[in-house]
Amino acid sequence: MPSTTFALDEPLISTLDAVANEARVGLTSDPKTLSPWLFYDEEGSHLFEQITELPEYYLTRTERSIFAAHAGEILREAALGQGPSGKLTLIELGAGTATKTGILLAEAVRQQGSVVYQPVDVSETALAEASENILANIPGVTVRSQVADYTREALPLNRLVETRTLALYIGSSIGNFMPEDAKDVLRNLRAQLLPGDTLLLGTDLAPSGGRNANKTPATLLAAYNDAAGVTDAFNLNVLTRLNRDLGSDFVLQNFRHRACWNQTQSRIEMHLESLTDQRVHIPANSSGPAFTVDFVQGESIHTENSYKFTAAAVETLLASAGFKRTNSWQDPQHLFAVTLAAA
Numbered sequence: 220m221p222s223t224t225f226a227l228d229e230p231l232i233s234t235l236d237a238v239a240n241e242a243r244v245g246l247t248s249d250p251k252t253l254s255p256w257l258f259y260d261e262e263g264s265h266l267f268e269q270i271t272e273l274p275e276y277y278l279t280r281t282e283r284s285i286f287a288a289h290a291g292e293i294l295r296e297a298a299l300g301q302g303p304s305g306k307l308t309l310i311e312l313g314a315g316t317a318t319k320t321g322i323l324l325a326e327a328v329r330q331q332g333s334v335v336y337q338p339v340d341v342s343e344t345a346l347a348e349a350s351e352n353i354l355a356n357i358p359g360v361t362v363r364s365q366v367a368d369y370t371r372e373a374l375p376l377n378r379l380v381e382t383r384t385l386a387l388y389i390g391s392s393i394g395n396f397m398p399e400d401a402k403d404v405l406r407n408l409r410a411q412l413l414p415g416d417t418l419l420l421g422t423d424l425a426p427s428g429g430r431n432a433n434k435t436p437a438t439l440l441a442a443y444n445d446a447a448g449v450t451d452a453f454n455l456n457v458l459t460r461l462n463r464d465l466g467s468d469f470v471l472q473n474f475r476h477r478a479c480w481n482q483t484q485s486r487i488e489m490h491l492e493s494l495t496d497q498r499v500h501i502p503a504n505s506s507g508p509a510f511t512v513d514f515v516q517g518e519s520i521h522t523e524n525s526y527k528f529t530a531a532a533v534e535t536l537l538a539s540a541g542f543k544r545t546n547s548w549q550d551p552q553h554l555f556a557v558t559l560a561a562a
């Protein structure tokens with residue numbers, strides 16, 4: 220099976236070196252792969268924002284609707300056992316522009332008068348935007364942004380020991396990791412938390428084999444193959460990024476976006492399929508000498524996995540990382556779940 224993973228165990232290197240390394244390793248392996256973190260250059264991040272607003276991409280708005288319906292309960296449960304003067308601190312992994320977090324922050328302010336919010340992300344620009352939006356719209360929030368790659372570094376949480384922490388890992392981001400790596404990410408987070416702290420995990424749900432007529436593989440395929448072609452552009456943009464960052468000569472017209480449902484692995488896979496026999500050149504760079512990549516027509520580069528979970532699979536994943544599920548909430552159509560777990 221192709222393994223599209225985020226690198227968890229490599230030392231921190233510059234982004235350009237990491238791109239060069241990823242391209243060399245991924246494009247010379249069989250089958251060819253590229254890691255999904257490569258999607259998120261400026262253009263890719265912008266395209267992803269557009270994806271979250273597409274009619275077919277139900278994930279973002281469904282998770283938001285779960286927050287809107289259950290924020291009060293979620294935060295009360297997360298704060299359970301907190302002393303009367305204690306306040307919950309919210310930390311968010313991979314916060315990006317934190318568009319959905321506003322609902323939870325507003326509720327935290329309602330329940331406890333004020334809240335400290337620590338968004339963690341690799342993108343300083345996204346964090347600045349998040350901070351500006353939140354400060355302008357939700358009085359009572361203190362934002363302490365942290366630029367960090369939570370997939371590579373131990374989290375520099377700067378936690379306030381007298382308060383409990385609610386860590387948010389939402390948006391189904393955990394689904395983009397291979398199962399072993401997902402466990403490591405959660406274990407790494409668990410190691411930074413204290414007893415009484417909680418995690419709120421957002422996961423996209425698996426189609427449930429006929430029991431849930433609202434969610435079939437077709438629902439998923441539409442979400443990753445939208446009519447407007449934004450996901451095509453998002454997937455193909457990785458080749459534009461390699462051309463720009465590495466000087467490679469990918470011809471975008473010679474590839475097409477393909478999404479498929481892998482029932483056995485319970486994941487959507489995204490591929491870039493070669494439309495012709497072709498050779499691509501990648502000049503020498505920090506990762507080594509120049510090399511060429513040959514494609515035969517129909518061969519693909521595996522660019523992303525997006526795992527879909529049953530409620531039981533979420534519980535097992537959490538348990539494997541040392542968390543204990545305490546409650547979960549789904550939308551009425553059972554498309555998406557948010558699960559609260561104790562550290």
Ligand code: AVI
Nearest residue numbers: 270390391392395443450525
């Ligand atoms: C960021 N991540 C949860 C998205 C997903 O659904 O797996 C990335 C994405 N890929 C294609 N569309 C959206």
